[in-house]
Amino acid sequence: MSRRTQISGLEDHVGYWLRFVSNHVSYAFARKLLNEGITVSEWVALRCLYDLEECSQNELAQAMGMTKAPVSRILDRLVAKKLVHRSTSATDGRARLIRLTEEGHAIVPGLTRLADANDNDFFTCLSKKEQAAIVNLMRRVVAHHGLTQLPVD
Numbered sequence: 191m192s193r194r195t196q197i198s199g200l201e202d203h204v205g206y207w208l209r210f211v212s213n214h215v216s217y218a219f220a221r222k223l224l225n226e227g228i229t230v231s232e233w234v235a236l237r238c239l240y241d242l243e244e245c246s247q248n249e250l251a252q253a254m255g256m257t258k259a260p261v262s263r264i265l266d267r268l269v270a271k272k273l274v275h276r277s278t279s280a281t282d283g284r285a286r287l288i289r290l291t292e293e294g295h296a297i298v299p300g301l302t303r304l305a306d307a308n309d310n311d312f313f314t315c316l317s318k319k320e321q322a323a324i325v326n327l328m329r330r331v332v333a334h335h336g337l338t339q340l341p342v343d
Contacts, residue, residue: 211312214312215308215309215312216230218308218311218312219304219305219308222304222307222308223301223304226297226300226301226304227271228297228301229264229267231254231256231260231264232264232267232268232271232273233301233305234254235250235254235261235264235265235268235274236268236273236274236290236294236297236298236301237298237301237302237305238250238253238254239274239288239289239290239294240290240295240298241253243289243290244287244288244289245287245288245289246279246285246286246287246288247261247262247265247286247288250265250288252338254340255338255339255340256339256340257339265288268294272291272293272294273290273291273293273294273297274288274289274290274291274294275288275289275290275291276288277289
């Protein structure tokens with residue numbers, strides 16, 4: 191006689207399916223970006239800077255949903271690749287301002303097309319209405335739990 195307690199199956203969890211799909215979407219996008227010499231986290235920084243134009247490292251970290259330390263490492267790589275420029279603030283000598291270089295600014299639209307194509311590859315099986323519903327549901331979960339930062343492994 192088995193003394194096993196009945197427990198829910200792995201595939202019964204919403205989180206399982208979210209992670210399953212997310213990992214596949216992220217892996218495919220990472221491979222596309224690898225051909226461009228960019229990581230996913232670098233892409234996120236570049237995309238945020240494209241909108242922010244110039245900001246502090248703290249502002250970028252907040253926009254990326256990350257803490258300052260990992261963002262600093264990402265910026266070091268982007269500076270080495272000559273995609274981002276750091277300068278000292280004219281009003282606060284301690285503050286470092288960050289902006290895209292001309293080369294960094296020029297590559298963001300092409301990388302954005304890769305992100306759009308990756309989403310299209312995975313989600314065209316869903317209608318635009320279904321895709322919007324998923325995004326809205328995830329935003330609701332984020333708001334409910336007050337999530338502001340991405341967990342870093």
